Amino acid sequence: xxxxxxxxxxxxxxxxxxxxxxxxxxxxxxxxxxxxxxxxxxxxxxxxxxxxxxxxxxxxxxxxxxxxxxxxxxxxxxxxxxxxxxxxxxxxxxxxxxxxxxxxxxxxxxxxxxxxxxxxxxxxxxxxxxxxxxxxxxxxxxxxxxxxxxxxxxxxxxxxxxxxxxxxxxxxxxxxxxxxxxxxx
Amino acid sequence: xxxxxxxxxxxxxxxxxxxxxxxxxxxxxxxxxxxxxxxxxxxxxxxxxxxxxxxxxxxxxxxxxxxxxxxxxxxxxxxxxxxxxxxxxxxxxxxxxxxxxxxxxxxxxxxxxxxxxxxxxxxxxxxxxxxxxxxxxxxxxxxxxxxxxxxxxxxxxxxxxxxxxxxxxxxxxxxxxxxxxxxxxxxxxxxxxxxxxxxxxxxxxxxxxxxxxxxxxxxxxxxxxxxxxxxxxxxxxxxxxxxxxxxxxxxxxxxxxxxxxxxxxxxxxxxxxxxxxxxxxxxxxxxxxxxxxxxxxxxxxxxxxxxxxxxxxxxxxxxxxxxxxxxxxxxxxxxxxxxxxx
Numbered sequence: 001x002x003x004x005x006x007x008x009x010x011x012x013x014x015x016x017x018x019x020x021x022x023x024x025x026x027x028x029x030x031x032x033x034x035x036x037x038x039x040x041x042x043x044x045x046x047x048x049x050x051x052x053x054x055x056x057x058x059x060x061x062x063x064x065x066x067x068x069x070x071x072x073x074x075x076x077x078x079x080x081x082x083x084x085x086x087x088x089x090x091x092x093x094x095x096x097x098x099x100x101x102x103x104x105x106x107x108x109x110x111x112x113x114x115x116x117x118x119x120x121x122x123x124x125x126x127x128x129x130x131x132x133x134x135x136x137x138x139x140x141x142x143x144x145x146x147x148x149x150x151x152x153x154x155x156x157x158x159x160x161x162x163x164x165x166x167x168x169x170x171x172x173x174x175x176x177x178x179x180x181x182x183x184x185x
Numbered sequence: 186x187x188x189x190x191x192x193x194x195x196x197x198x199x200x201x202x203x204x205x206x207x208x209x210x211x212x213x214x215x216x217x218x219x220x221x222x223x224x225x226x227x228x229x230x231x232x233x234x235x236x237x238x239x240x241x242x243x244x245x246x247x248x249x250x251x252x253x254x255x256x257x258x259x260x261x262x263x264x265x266x267x268x269x270x271x272x273x274x275x276x277x278x279x280x281x282x283x284x285x286x287x288x289x290x291x292x293x294x295x296x297x298x299x300x301x302x303x304x305x306x307x308x309x310x311x312x313x314x315x316x317x318x319x320x321x322x323x324x325x326x327x328x329x330x331x332x333x334x335x336x337x338x339x340x341x342x343x344x345x346x347x348x349x350x351x352x353x354x355x356x357x358x359x360x361x362x363x364x365x366x367x368x369x370x371x372x373x374x375x376x377x378x379x380x381x382x383x384x385x386x387x388x389x390x391x392x393x394x395x396x397x398x399x400x401x402x403x404x405x406x407x408x409x410x411x412x413x414x415x416x417x418x419x420x421x422x423x424x425x426x427x428x429x430x431x432x433x434x435x436x437x438x439x440x441x442x443x444x445x446x447x448x449x450x451x452x453x454x455x456x457x458x459x460x461x462x463x464x465x466x467x468x469x470x471x472x473x474x475x476x477x478x479x480x481x482x483x484x485x486x487x488x489x490x491x492x493x494x495x496x497x498x499x500x501x502x503x504x505x506x507x508x509x510x511x512x513x514x515x516x517x518x519x520x521x522x523x524x525x526x527x
Binding site: 020121 | 189190192193194195196197198199200201205206209210213214217218287290291294295298299
C-alpha cells in the first residue's frame with residue numbers, strides 16, 4: 001500500500017499511459033478541487049459535475065505527454081477555467097444559490113447543542129464567503145480551506161507571493177466586515 | 186488564531202459524498218482503461234460488459250427486475266458499463282430527485298467526454314436526449330406533489346435544451362471533418378429525431394411554470410434541425426444525395442417556418458404598441474421565405490439555406506420582443522390587481 005503520495009512517479013506513469021496511476025491522483029486531489037469549486041457555483045451538483053470534468057480534462061491533457069510544472073496548480077487552473085465556462089454558458093444571470101446542506105462530520109465529542117451551533121457557524125461563514133468578490137473568495141479558499149501555502153496559492157492564481165499576501169489580507173478584511181454586518185442584523 | 190480563521194477551517198469538512206467519490210473514480214478509471222480497446226469485454230465485479238446490440242439482451246436477462254425500460258443503443262456505439270460500483274448499475278433507471286441520479290449524470294458526462302469521434306458523440310448525445318424524454322414520462326407517472334413534479338419536469342426540459350446544444354456543436358464538427366456519407370447519414374438521423382422531439386414537446390401539456398423552458402427547448406430543436414440541414418447541403422455532392430431528397434427537406438423546413446411566421450402575426454396583433462414595427466419585421470420574414478421557396482426549382486440549395494437562416498433569425502428576434510412585451514404587460518396587470526386589492 002502506498003504510504004507516500006509520490007506525484008512525480010505517478011505523473012510519469014500516467015504519461016506513459018498507465019491509467020491505474022490516475023486513481024491515486026484523483027484520490028489525493030478530488031476533495032480539495034470539489035471544495036474549491038463548491039464555493040464558486042450555486043449547487044453541490046454543479047460542483048460535482050465540474051469536479052468530474054476537471055479530472056477528465058487533466059487526464060486528456062496528460063496522456064498527450066504534455067509537461068506541467070505543478071499538478072496541483074494545473075488542476076486548480078482547469079477547475080477555474082471550467083467555472084468560467086459554466087457561467088459563460090448560463091449567461092451573466094446567476095440563479096439564486098440554493099441553501100446548501102452542510103453535513104457535520106460525525107462528531108461524537110459534541111453535544112447536540114454544540115452541533116447546532118457548529119452548523120450555524122458554518123452556514124454563516126459560507127454565506128459570508130459567497131458574498132465576497134471572486135478573487136478574495138478564491139484566495140481565502142485556497143489558503144485557509146485547502147491549506148495551500150502563499151507561494152502555492154500565488155502559483156494557482158498567477159500572482160507573486162507579495163501580491164497574494166495583499167489579496168489575502170484584503171479578502172479577510174472584507175470577510176470580517178461582512179460577518180460583522182450580518183451579526184448586527 | 187482569529188475567530189474568522191477558526192470558522193473558515195470548519196469549512197474543510199465540505200466534501201462530495203463518499204458514493205459520488207467512489208463511483209466517479211470507478212467511472213473515470215474504467216473509461217480511461219477502455220479507451221483504445223474497441224470491442225473487448227471488460228470484466229468488472231462479476232458483471233460482463235458488451236458493446237452494441239448484445240448489451241441490452243445480456244443486461245435485461247440478468248437484471249430484468251432492475252431495468253424496467255429497454256436500453257436502446259446504436260449498434261455503431263461501443264458503450265461500456267463503466268465502473269465496478271453497483272451504484273452505477275442501480276443508477277441507470279433513476280430520475281431527478283432519486284439519490285443516484287447524480288451518479289447517472291456523471292456516467293453520461295464521462296461517456297460523452299470519451300466518445301472517440303464527433304460522429305459517435307452526436308449519436309451518444311441523441312441517445313441521452315431520448316433518455317431525458319423517457320425520464321419525463323417516468324416523472325409524469327410518479328406520485329409526487331405538483332410542485333416537485335413541475336420542478337423535476339422543468340429541470341429535464343432544460344437538460345433537453347442543453348443536450349441539443351451539444352448535438353448542434355457536434356454536427357458542426359461533423360460538417361467540417363467527417364467523411365461525407367457518414368456525415369450525411371448522421372445529419373439525417375439527427376434531423377429525424379429532432380422532429381420527434383418537436384412533436385413530443387409540442388404535445389406536452391405541462392404546467393405554465395415551465396412553458397418558457399419548453400419554448401427554449403423547441404428553439405434548440407429548431408437550431409439542431411437547421412444545423413443538420415446545413416450538413417446535408419454541404420455534403421450533398423460528395424455524399425451523392427439526390428437533389429430531390431435535399432429539395433424535399435428544404436421545402437418542409439420552409440413550410441414549417443412559414444407556419445411559425447404566420448402564428449407570430451397573430452401574437453403581434455395582440456400587442457398594442459410597437460405593432461407596426463413588428464409587423465414590418467414579420468413581413469420581411471414572409472418575403473425572405475417566399476424567395477427561398479422560389480429558388481427550390483433552381484436547386485440553389487446553399488442560397489435557400491442562407492435565406493432560411495435569415496428568416497429564422499428574424500423569427501427568433503420577433504419571439505424575444507413579443508415575450509418581453511407579454512411579460513411586461515403581465516407584470517403591469519398583476520401590479521394593478523395588487524393595488525385594487527387595497
